[in-house]
Amino acid sequence: MARLKVGVLISGRGSNLQALLDAAADPAFPAEIVLVVSNVPNVAGLGRAKKAGVATATVNHRDYKSRVDFDNAVTKTLERSDVEFVCLAGFMRLVTQEFVEHWHNRMINIHPALLPLFPGLDTHQRALDEGCKLHGCTVHFVRHEMDSGPIIGQAAVPVLPEDTENSLASRVLTAEHKLYPECLKLIAEKNITITGNSLTFKQASQTTEEIICNP
Numbered sequence: 001m002a003r004l005k006v007g008v009l010i011s012g013r014g015s016n017l018q019a020l021l022d023a024a025a026d027p028a029f030p031a032e033i034v035l036v037v038s039n040v041p042n043v044a045g046l047g048r049a050k051k052a053g054v055a056t057a058t059v060n061h062r063d064y065k066s067r068v069d070f071d072n073a074v075t076k077t078l079e080r081s082d083v084e085f086v087c088l089a090g091f092m093r094l095v096t097q098e099f100v101e102h103w104h105n106r107m108i109n110i111h112p113a114l115l116p117l118f119p120g121l122d123t124h125q126r127a128l129d130e131g132c133k134l135h136g137c138t139v140h141f142v143r144h145e146m147d148s149g150p151i152i153g154q155a156a157v158p159v160l161p162e163d164t165e166n167s168l169a170s171r172v173l174t175a176e177h178k179l180y181p182e183c184l185k186l187i188a189e190k191n192i193t194i195t196g197n198s199l200t201f202k203q204a205s206q207t208t209e210e211i212i213c214n215p
């Protein structure tokens with residue numbers, strides 16, 4: 001079966017991109033990364049893509065006079081490479097309603113919190129401030145409201161008494177790297193049916209359950 005052609009949008013370090021590149025390096029993985037687009041020039045993630053032999057593009061948001069113009073340029077760039085599906089991986093731009101609609105049910109995001117808790121920024125410090133005993137990450141389809149949309153998978157990690165923002169972020173990041181490729185795999189192998197905002201998993205994946213319960 002043809003592999004799903006994926007474009008990854010990044011703004012920086014690209015460690016989640018790396019996890020996707022590593023998974024897709026296996027020819028048996030049902031998705032391939034065909035393009036990596038950054039809105040910030042010269043970020044580390046672009047280097048990771050080049051090293052993996054994947055095409056890259058920079059669409060600098062500062063070069064566009066509106067969000068709509070920027071988002072249209074990103075869509076054009078993705079479509080020139082025949083991208084069918086978009087993964088946001090540390091893409092730190094709010095996207096427009098038009099962009100969300102264009103890629104409806106064809107775009108997912110990873111967020112460093114157990115949504116619907118802590119949408120937005122500073123998720124690890126906020127989890128510490130609230131005294132959470134569990135924290136984690138979520139992969140979800142993108143809807144217009146920031147960090148919202150049908151949840152594909154979550155990974156939970158413990159919050160330890162001695163945790164700092166950095167130590168907690170690093171524990172969550174390790175879980176992100178496992179969760180994101182697993183969720184993309186579920187989609188690419190057509191294991192998920194979407195009806196409105198509700199998801200049905202055709203075959204409960206053992207791996208997903210392991211991730212959710214035991215990251």
Ligand code: GAR
Pocket residue numbers: 010012013014015016017045089090091092110111112120147173176
């Ligand atoms: C990740 O922790 C990702 O979940 C987060 O940014 C980091 C990017 O790291 N994304 C968001 O906060 C989006 N709301 P990476 O560039 O090393 O993958």
